[in-house]
């Protein structure tokens with residue numbers, strides 16, 4: 001049995017990220033909707049880290065503010081003197097057990113990856129392990145130097161000879177090390193290299209010289225994927241989306257065109273649901289089974305039940321759509337909107353803070369805000385709740401069950417309409433309407449016969465001239 005030592009994770013995130021050319025600290029750039037540093041922290045937590053220390057430097061105030069509720073400790077690195085100096089800034093004196101060191105800009109890493117490295121490290125009973133990977137284009141990564149199969153050193157690309165640069169096995173920047181070994185050996189690292197920095201990679205040769213057991217753990221190239229430029233950021237985002245789509249398909253979700261479907265990792269979709277091209281599902285969104293999300297639908301932090309249809313071009317934000325509802329095409333559901341079962345909201349309908357009852361319909365061109373609509377209500381085309389008053393306050397419209405609202409009606413809130421009431425088309429309702437009543441509030445039509453001449457006088461004259 002491998003020993004169940006305490007596990008701590010140090011995340012290096014103090015670097016400037018110059019190549020991002022962005023005022024935002026690099027590690028806060030979102031990959032598929034989540035700051036990349038958060039993905040790394042989640043992976044570390046998922047792997048069972050009891051403690052996570054983030055080394056911050058550039059943009060530290062912002063990084064600290066963003067990570068405040070993640071249950072991590074931020075340690076300041078005063079000057080960016082290299083990766084070994086960064087690790088030292090994590091206050092090694094009180095660390096115990098095993099330590100994983102990783103970079104804050106490797107957003108593809110997952111809990112299983114870290115768990116596998118730690119368990120391999122424990123199985124090998126190593127003192128220090130470096131996670132390596134074979135890359136087609138090893139680029140600027142540090143190269144793994146082996147002698148008779150045994151890793152003996154890491155050489156940075158900038159310090160490497162042409163022959164060394166040909167090596168395709170690289171340092172992914174992930175290490176597992178015993179806290180006591182790290183604490184002792186890191187002190188011996190010097191900055192005699194082309195960049196004048198303290199390289200953490202020098203730990204390998206130093207620990208070997210101290211007769212430590214130093215191992216390399218081979219991992220897939222995805223672990224090595226870091227983000228240094230906007231282009232790499234977009235590539236990482238594409239990879240995370242693609243991974244999510246793949247997993248959804250494995251779980252029985254039908255995706256018409258995986259390449260043009262965007263689903264963030266946190267989203268849940270039930271089996272039997274269908275995702276059309278161009279839909280974008282974000283945040284805490286949850287979708288049940290057998291629901292259909294048509295092209296170009298944007299859904300953020302919303303719940304959608306079973307057998308619902310969200311038709312093309314709709315936009316949902318913090319809304320709740322119960323089972324068998326039909327939304328859109330081109331509907332907008334704003335926060336705190338709840339559509340109860342089997343209700344329908346059609347094209348160019350906007351709802352904000354609305355309880356919309358079971359089997360009710362608002363099929364076209366409607367705005368409902370701060371409203372409670374009962375069951376089985378028909379909201380005619382062009383209906384508006386006038387919720388915002390001259391005093392700059394919002395007021396509520398309440399409409400009971402089985403109400404029929406004729407087209408082009410306005411409700412000047414606060415106003416209440418009872419069950420089974422009928423609102424005549426074109427009404428501006430300013431007073432409460434009791435149950436079963438008919439309310440008509442519009443100018444009366446009058447008809448004056450023979451009001452208009454058959455044709456205007458000039459036209460008659462023109463006609464005569466031509467004759």
Ligand code: UD1
Nearest residue numbers: 012013014015080081082083086103141142171172173199
């Ligand atoms: C480092 C490794 C290299 C490896 C690569 C993997 C060293 C010397 N080299 O190179 O072997 O292949 O990672 O991506 O370690 N950082 C600080 N403080 C500092 C310097 C860096 O916090 O003073 C942080 C950065 O924010 C970054 C990480 O450490 O998250 C790596 O630093 P970076 O300068 O990008 O190292 P690489 O040149 O990529």
Ligand code: MG
Nearest residue numbers: 103105226228
């Ligand atoms: Mg880097």
